[in-house]
Amino acid sequence: MACGEFSLIARYFDRVRSTRRDVETGIGDDCALLSVAEKQLLAISTDTLVSGVHFLPDIDPRDLGYKALAVNLSDLAAMGADPAWLTLAITLPEVDEPWLEAFSDSLFEQLDYYGMQLIGGDTTRGPLSMTLGIHGLVPAGRALKRSGARAGDWIYVTGTPGDSAAGLAILQDRLDVADAQQADYLRKRHLRPKPRVLHGQALRDRASSAIDLSDGLVSDLGHILKASDCGARILLDSLPYSEAMRDNVDAEQALRWALSGGEDYELCFTVPELNRGALDVAIGNLGVPFTCIGQVVPASEGLQFFEEGRPVTLDLKGYDHFASH
Amino acid sequence: MACGEFSLIARYFDRVRSTRRDVETGIGDDCALLSVAEKQLLAISTDTLVSGVHFLPDIDPRDLGYKALAVNLSDLAAMGADPAWLTLAITLPEVDEPWLEAFSDSLFEQLDYYGMQLIGGDTTRGPLSMTLGIHGLVPAGRALKRSGARAGDWIYVTGTPGDSAAGLAILQDRLDVADAQQADYLRKRHLRPKPRVLHGQALRDRASSAIDLSDGLVSDLGHILKASDCGARILLDSLPYSEAMRDNVDAEQALRWALSGGEDYELCFTVPELNRGALDVAIGNLGVPFTCIGQVVPASEGLQFFEEGRPVTLDLKGYDHFASH
Numbered sequence: 001m002a003c004g005e006f007s008l009i010a011r012y013f014d015r016v017r018s019t020r021r022d023v024e025t026g027i028g029d030d031c032a033l034l035s036v037a038e039k040q041l042l043a044i045s046t047d048t049l050v051s052g053v054h055f056l057p058d059i060d061p062r063d064l065g066y067k068a069l070a071v072n073l074s075d076l077a078a079m080g081a082d083p084a085w086l087t088l089a090i091t092l093p094e095v096d097e098p099w100l101e102a103f104s105d106s107l108f109e110q111l112d113y114y115g116m117q118l119i120g121g122d123t124t125r126g127p128l129s130m131t132l133g134i135h136g137l138v139p140a141g142r143a144l145k146r147s148g149a150r151a152g153d154w155i156y157v158t159g160t161p162g163d164s165a166a167g168l169a170i171l172q173d174r175l176d177v178a179d180a181q182q183a184d185y186l187r188k189r190h191l192r193p194k195p196r197v198l199h200g201q202a203l204r205d206r207a208s209s210a211i212d213l214s215d216g217l218v219s220d221l222g223h224i225l226k227a228s229d230c231g232a233r234i235l236l237d238s239l240p241y242s243e244a245m246r247d248n249v250d251a252e253q254a255l256r257w258a259l260s261g262g263e264d265y266e267l268c269f270t271v272p273e274l275n276r277g278a279l280d281v282a283i284g285n286l287g288v289p290f291t292c293i294g295q296v297v298p299a300s301e302g303l304q305f306f307e308e309g310r311p312v313t314l315d316l317k318g319y320d321h322f323a324s325h
Numbered sequence: 326m327a328c329g330e331f332s333l334i335a336r337y338f339d340r341v342r343s344t345r346r347d348v349e350t351g352i353g354d355d356c357a358l359l360s361v362a363e364k365q366l367l368a369i370s371t372d373t374l375v376s377g378v379h380f381l382p383d384i385d386p387r388d389l390g391y392k393a394l395a396v397n398l399s400d401l402a403a404m405g406a407d408p409a410w411l412t413l414a415i416t417l418p419e420v421d422e423p424w425l426e427a428f429s430d431s432l433f434e435q436l437d438y439y440g441m442q443l444i445g446g447d448t449t450r451g452p453l454s455m456t457l458g459i460h461g462l463v464p465a466g467r468a469l470k471r472s473g474a475r476a477g478d479w480i481y482v483t484g485t486p487g488d489s490a491a492g493l494a495i496l497q498d499r500l501d502v503a504d505a506q507q508a509d510y511l512r513k514r515h516l517r518p519k520p521r522v523l524h525g526q527a528l529r530d531r532a533s534s535a536i537d538l539s540d541g542l543v544s545d546l547g548h549i550l551k552a553s554d555c556g557a558r559i560l561l562d563s564l565p566y567s568e569a570m571r572d573n574v575d576a577e578q579a580l581r582w583a584l585s586g587g588e589d590y591e592l593c594f595t596v597p598e599l600n601r602g603a604l605d606v607a608i609g610n611l612g613v614p615f616t617c618i619g620q621v622v623p624a625s626e627g628l629q630f631f632e633e634g635r636p637v638t639l640d641l642k643g644y645d646h647f648a649s650h
Contacts, residue, residue, distance in 0.1 A: 031368035031370040031468075032370070034369065038363060041359060042358070047414070054449075076355075089371050120369060145354055146353075147354075
């Protein structure tokens with residue numbers, strides 16, 4: 001195995017297009033050696049993607065190369081960290097050169113875009129899966145944590161959550177969208193989610209907490225509420241929907257996808273009243289809508305949903321993530 | 326999946342026995358947040374272990390928990406780095422609680438021993454495999470790289486390479502060792518390799534290059550020679566063998582295992598003539614034999630083997646790793 005392993009790594013992954021100054025030794029020794037500037041904290045996250053669980057087995061390798069990195073960048077965005085280095089451990093059933101070329105081209109394109117460098121990895125034979133380790137840098141004391149929300153803070157989301165679930169439904173022939181442009185938009189929201197890295201950076205010192213939407217809004221907001229020991233009121237009328245969603249999906253399904261669809265990789269964050277003006281200035285020009293969807297309340301009030309000013313009870317089946325906490 | 330995932334993580338992996346001061350945020354946010362002291366470099370390595378490829382499918386989970394970490398610690402040792410943090414991405418076919426308890430107990434025992442902290446991870450369902458990301462710290466400018474060997478330097482190994490391959494042969498019923506203690510010793514060398522962390526630290530400023538023996542001596546020394554643009558003379562008479570190896574394995578097989586057995590996780594390193602005295606002082610009291618097995622020569626001389634003072638040609642079949650470079 002090791003022979004094939006080395007030639008694989010050498011050929012497809014050992015191409016250093018960007019050379020960061022903080023990388024003293026990259027791929028090719030027992031460890032990579034990195035320097036971290038003074039007063040910077042290191043932010044580290046790791047995610048595994050398994051074929052058939054996290055992506056469709058017949059996924060275009062270019063989409064996979066994109067999404068594998070985007071999902072991990074989204075974790076950095078949620079901390080307000082600047083992307084820096086990546087490790088990639090990939091398990092492949094066979095050496096499929098066109099596949100590897102398309103996958104690695106797409107991955108390196110994104111790495112270059114974000115000024116990142118691949119610093120190490122491992123290649124093994126087996127069922128297709130990969131584990132990425134992403135490393136970012138954030139000024140000490142300015143990271144966005146889940147635990148900073150306080151009663152009275154306003155709750156925001158970027159973008160239009162639920163689109164990714166609608167896109168997946170199209171890909172799996174569970175949703176029919178006649179308009180080709182709208183269908184394409186929704187599919188792209190699933191296959192090519194945009195990690196909100198710039199938003200995360202701009203939210204430092206302004207948001208009191210943040211998380212990225214990987215499991216669904218109710219579930220992920222639940223993590224903030226749990227870590228911050230708070231409750232929340234969500235105004236269902238305020239939930240933002242894309243035009244493609246409004247035009248093609250009935251209201252009940254759209255609501256369900258918005259609250260629990262998952263894989264949107266938008267940010268959900270809380271902002272103290274005093275910072276709302278600064279927020280508009282900080283992220284108003286980034287070309288992505290952001291919407292206030294409710295307010296943080298004391299933990300004793302739990303998580304409540306309102307529609308037309310009145311509390312409503314939602315059937316929380318399908319919101320398992322939150323139910324488990 | 327996510328539900329089970331969270332309860333798994335919470336129950337077995339979210340136990341912080343050691344709390345390092347450099348961990349500002351551990352498990353439980355989008356990223357871990359870590360601080361790196363001034364004048365320290367970060368050393369990062371990642372390794373995947375797949376059932377049936379890197380370990381026997383019926384391996385005792387305690388041995389697996391030990392070895393998964395040991396293999397990664399060995400990469401830090403080869404750089405002379407101090408162990409610090411671990412990420413663990415594990416894919417499991419099912420939630421087998423006794424298995425998880427035994428695996429994680431063993432893993433945390435080792436983490437505690439080395440003063441390390443688990444800072445993040447991911448749990449997914451699928452065929453058993455895991456990817457560890459290990460993070461260490463090394464004083465800037467003092468890391469042991471593969472590229473520092475120079476003609477004239479002496480080549481050393483710790484321990485007795487080949488024992489791990491003999492241990493594996495016993496486990497697979499390919500080798501019969503009558504003496505129970507000797508059989509146990511060899512099996513342990515395969516199942517519980519000792520990462521040479523203390524040796525790596527002591528070799529800073531003394532060794533000119535280092536690597537750990539994962540693929541076999543010829544292959545791994547080959548990486549040093551390639552990175553340093555050198556050749557080497559290996560004195561086969563000098564290769565160190567354990568008593569268990571000498572008593573139970575014929576000379577030809579022992580030589581083959583010593584040169585290409587793999588998975589010994591001993592260190593191979595080079596030392597300039599001037600540092601040989603300091604070397605004895607630095608690692609002479611660590612309780613592990615270390616042996617000079619040859620000398621670095623100019624690249625033009627290639628890799629040569631000597632027996633009783635005369636050059637010998639080895640059949641390099643089974644030494645694929647090196648042949649591929």
